Amino acid sequence: MRKSTSFVLVIMSLLAPISQAAALRVFACESEWAALAMALGGERVAVTSATSPNQDPHRLEARPGLIAAVRRADLLVCSGAGLEAGWLERLTASAKNPRVAAGRPGQFLASQAVALKEVPSSIDRSAGDVHAEGNPHFASDPRLLLTVASALTQRLTQLDPQGQANYAAHASAFSQAMHAAIERWQEQAKPLAGTPVIQYHKRYVYLIDWLGMQDVGTLEPKPGVPPGPGDLQAMLSLIHDHPRALLLHAPYDDQSPLRWLARQGKVRTVALPAAPDPQVDGLQRWLDTMVNALLQEAKAP
Numbered sequence: 001m002r003k004s005t006s007f008v009l010v011i012m013s014l015l016a017p018i019s020q021a022a023a024l025r026v027f028a029c030e031s032e033w034a035a036l037a038m039a040l041g042g043e044r045v046a047v048t049s050a051t052s053p054n055q056d057p058h059r060l061e062a063r064p065g066l067i068a069a070v071r072r073a074d075l076l077v078c079s080g081a082g083l084e085a086g087w088l089e090r091l092t093a094s095a096k097n098p099r100v101a102a103g104r105p106g107q108f109l110a111s112q113a114v115a116l117k118e119v120p121s122s123i124d125r126s127a128g129d130v131h132a133e134g135n136p137h138f139a140s141d142p143r144l145l146l147t148v149a150s151a152l153t154q155r156l157t158q159l160d161p162q163g164q165a166n167y168a169a170h171a172s173a174f175s176q177a178m179h180a181a182i183e184r185w186q187e188q189a190k191p192l193a194g195t196p197v198i199q200y201h202k203r204y205v206y207l208i209d210w211l212g213m214q215d216v217g218t219l220e221p222k223p224g225v226p227p228g229p230g231d232l233q234a235m236l237s238l239i240h241d242h243p244r245a246l247l248l249h250a251p252y253d254d255q256s257p258l259r260w261l262a263r264q265g266k267v268r269t270v271a272l273p274a275a276p277d278p279q280v281d282g283l284q285r286w287l288d289t290m291v292n293a294l295l296q297e298a299k300a301p
């Protein structure tokens with residue numbers, strides 16, 4: 001925890017001084033939204049990211065440094081859909097900043113711009129399910145990033161009308177670059193179509209669907225609930241049935257179930273970065289890394 005805390009502080013100190021003259025102070029809950037806000041805002045925004053790419057955004061402590069950053073913020077950019085259910089409300093309640101309160105223009109929830117997958121008929125967190133409002137990990141589908149970018153550009157312009165030309169220019173550049181990259185990734189990833197995929201946590205559902213891979217199972221019995229001995233046994237037979245399946249996990253997922261599986265036989269694990277580095281081209285680099293990592297393991301003998 002200490003390591004990740006200091007990492008976030010490093011990020012905050014790196015990002016905060018980007019522009020003394022920034023018109024908007026943006027507090028991003030996850031680094032994908034920090035990267036997007038930087039790409040769309042340019043020099044008119046100073047961006048802070050609450051979580052590093054190496055931190056599980058489902059779990060975060062409402063530390064004093066984060067509360068202070070929310071207190072100063074003009075705009076919060078978060079995933080919503082319950083991803084930050086354990087901490088965002090506590091942060092905003094402690095920060096007492098009416099500009100970014102729920103329902104105000106200063107609180108932007110990216111999930112409200114997209115159609116979520118796996119939305120249950122009713123919200124039930126009783127069994128430890130951390131996806132009680134639907135799957136909130138939609139940033140791994142770049143087509144949805146374009147949708148969120150369009151909504152976020154409108155919000156930035158609403159909050160800072162004088163920056164309209166700046167936001168429009170950045171949005172256009174982002175959209176052009178992303179459209180070109182999507183074509184490139186889809187061409188590169190053609191060999192992945194139909195590849196069976198097992199997820200540790202349902203973090204890659206949107207990526208799997210976008211690239212036409214086949215979702216055959218998940219190690220966690222429910223999102224956020226660690227796999228037990230029975231789940232590991234079931235996973236062994238699933239791997240037996242799908243010997244070419246790629247098992248996708250984030251660097252911060254508990255490694256012990258993966259090590260246990262590896263001791264039982266060959267498992268094609270792929271560690272994917274769960275989020276981008278928060279920088280202007282962070283999203284493109286992140287998607288590049290994921291597509292290449294999948295291709296590399298899928299081609300391996």
Ligand SMILES: [Zn+2]
Pocket residue numbers: 058130131136137201202203223
């Ligand atoms: Zn999740």
